[in-house]
Amino acid sequence: MSGLYPIPDTRFESTFKRALNREAEKQRTLQWKKMGVEDPLVINQLQKNQPVKINSYVVCKVVARDVIFMPLVQGLLWTSLLITMKPWLRSVIQNGRKFGTFIYRTVLGTDLIKKKQV
Incomplete structure (x- = not known):
C-alpha cells in the first residue's frame, strides 16, 4: 500500500459541473436507446x-x-439518529461523571463537586 490517497474535490462548482455532465450523458444515452441504438x-x-x-x-x-433533496434527506436522517440516541448519550454522560468522581475520590480522597445541602 502506497499510503497516498487522492484528496476529494469538494468545491461546489467543479462537483456541480461533473454532476451536470454525468446527468446529461445519461439522458443522451437513454435517448439513443429509445431510438433503437x-x-x-x-x-x-x-x-x-x-x-x-x-x-x-x-x-x-x-x-x-x-x-435540495439530498441535503434534506441527510439532515432528516442525522437529526433522527441524534434524537434516537439522546437517552443513550445522556446515560453515557451520567456514567462518565460518576466514573470521574470515583477516580477523583480514589486519587485525592475528596469530592470534586460539593453536594448541595437541602
Missing part, C-alpha cells in the same frame, strides 16, 4: 463524436437532487 460500441462512438448538451431539464434535475 443498443450496441455499446456505437453509443461510445456517438459519445466521442458529439459533445454533451446540457439543457434546462438536466440543470433542474441536478439542482433538485444535489442541492
